[in-house]
Amino acid sequence: MTSILTNNGAMVALQTLQSVNNNLTDAQNEISTGKRVGAASDNAAVWAISKTMESDIAGFNAISESLHVGEATVAVASAGAEQIVEKLTEIKELIVSAQSENVDHTKIQNDIDAKSAQVAAIIAAAQFNGANLLATDVDGNGASSLGVLASLDRVGATGTPTPTEITVDTVDFEANIDLASNLTSFTNVTDAATALTEIEGFLTVAIDGAAALGSDTARLKDQGDFVSKLTDSMKMGVSSMTDTNMEEASARLKALQTQQQLAVQSLSIANGAPESIMQLFR
Numbered sequence: 001m002t003s004i005l006t007n008n009g010a011m012v013a014l015q016t017l018q019s020v021n022n023n024l025t026d027a028q029n030e031i032s033t034g035k036r037v038g039a040a041s042d043n044a045a046v047w048a049i050s051k052t053m054e055s056d057i058a059g060f061n062a063i064s065e066s067l068h069v070g071e072a073t074v075a076v077a078s079a080g081a082e083q084i085v086e087k088l089t090e091i092k093e094l095i096v097s098a099q100s101e102n103v104d105h106t107k108i109q110n111d112i113d114a115k116s117a118q119v120a121a122i123i124a125a126a127q128f129n130g131a132n133l134l135a136t137d138v139d140g141n142g143a144s145s146l147g148v149l150a151s152l153d154r155v156g157a158t159g160t161p162t163p164t165e166i167t168v169d170t171v172d173f174e175a176n177i178d179l180a181s182n183l184t185s186f187t188n189v190t191d192a193a194t195a196l197t198e199i200e201g202f203l204t205v206a207i208d209g210a211a212a213l214g215s216d217t218a219r220l221k222d223q224g225d226f227v228s229k230l231t232d233s234m235k236m237g238v239s240s241m242t243d244t245n246m247e248e249a250s251a252r253l254k255a256l257q258t259q260q261q262l263a264v265q266s267l268s269i270a271n272g273a274p275e276s277i278m279q280l281f282r
Contacts, residue, residue: 007270013270017263038242064227133213171210173205177206
């Protein structure tokens with residue numbers, strides 16, 4: 001039965017056109033924004049996961065900066081420690097030369113005093129942003145170690161992240177390599193022999209300390225590389241969940257544009273159907 005009051009064909013065609021237009025709008029929004037899930041209404045579960053991961057990414061970016069500062073702090077101390085090893089080696093050479101009777105012990109001692117002062121100056125200056133791992137007090141507040149934020153550990157999707165630190169202990173050259181107070185001054189061979197034994201002990205402390213700081217520097221660098229790779233992986237994970245697949249979106253846009261044209265034509269045909277009834281009354 002054909003009715004001039006109700007055009008069923010036109011209603012179906014209109015609903016189809018509206019559905020196609022809605023899908024076309026979604027496709028255009030995905031292409032223009034680059035986001036397949038840009039709001040909670042698009043996909044609540046995926047949106048919630050992506051926002052949690054994005055907050056973690058922001059946290060790891062801050063951790064990366066903390067690791068860079070920590071690595072620089074330890075690197076400065078490590079460079080200072082290696083320089084001190086060189087100076088102590090030079091002092092040892094002078095003390096060895098003083099083991100003979102026919103040398104000017106006073107002049108040798110003067111050279112040693114100058115190098116000892118230089119060692120003390122290196123210890124005092126080997127600080128970065130107020131932290132000195134060669135001193136007894138690392139930060140001026142009584143700390144004997146430096147804590148560097150290294151990671152955020154989250155247990156479960158909704159768990160509270162727990163910060164993890166890498167602790168770098170001071171090598172305390174300030175107390176352990178106090179040449180001014182603990183290295184014997186000499187004017188004769190006997191005292192020079194005593195000084196040689198003492199400088200060997202200082203060299204051992206300096207070499208061990210420099211090696212420890214070198215290991216800490218390498219550890220912080222490795223952690224920084226790991227955090228950087230982890231952050232990149234998390235970004236790729238969020239991207240795969242929320243970003244638009246542009247190739248797929250382009251193909252879908254073309255298909256929807258074709259469907260739109262066909263739906264408009266179908267609606268036009270359906271709207272013209274009642275006109276054929278006029279032929280019955282001629």
